[in-house]
Amino acid sequence: MTLEAGSILEGTIVNITNFGAFVEVEGKTGLVHISEVADSFVKDIKEHLKEQDKVKVKVLGIDPNGKISLSIKQANPVKKSAKPAEIDWDSEKKKQQSSAKFEDIMSRFLKDSEERLADVKKHQDFKSKSSKKNF
CATH class of the missing domain: 2.40.50.140 (Nucleic acid-binding proteins)
Structure with a gap:
């Protein structure tokens, strides 16, 4: 050749x-x-x-x-299997359920953090108003 x-x-x-x-x-x-x-x-x-x-x-x-x-690697290409990949459909359902749990957790976290942020702002506003009265 x-x-x-x-x-x-x-x-x-x-x-x-x-x-x-x-x-x-x-x-x-x-x-x-x-x-x-x-x-x-x-x-x-x-x-x-x-x-x-x-x-x-x-x-x-x-x-x-x-x-x-x-x-060398291009002379010996990796032979791919003709068999399609096996999919565990039960684990796919579990992933969806766990992601739904995650969404619930995230929404609760957002709600709590917004409430805390509002409390902090109220406290800061109260402090700034009371300090202005003293002067």
């Missing part, structure tokens, strides 16, 4: 660095950046790859200087 963007090939890891792995593909060496190693976050690339491992890579691109960008 020819070395061109979009092609999926098999290669051998020849060197591992902190930022990625160099893979030899069809006699040329390309770089798999650490962000293209796995679908999950990769902190230490050496936990995922070893030198001389055979890996399937996708050619992302070749720049004018001949540098080859490769990806």
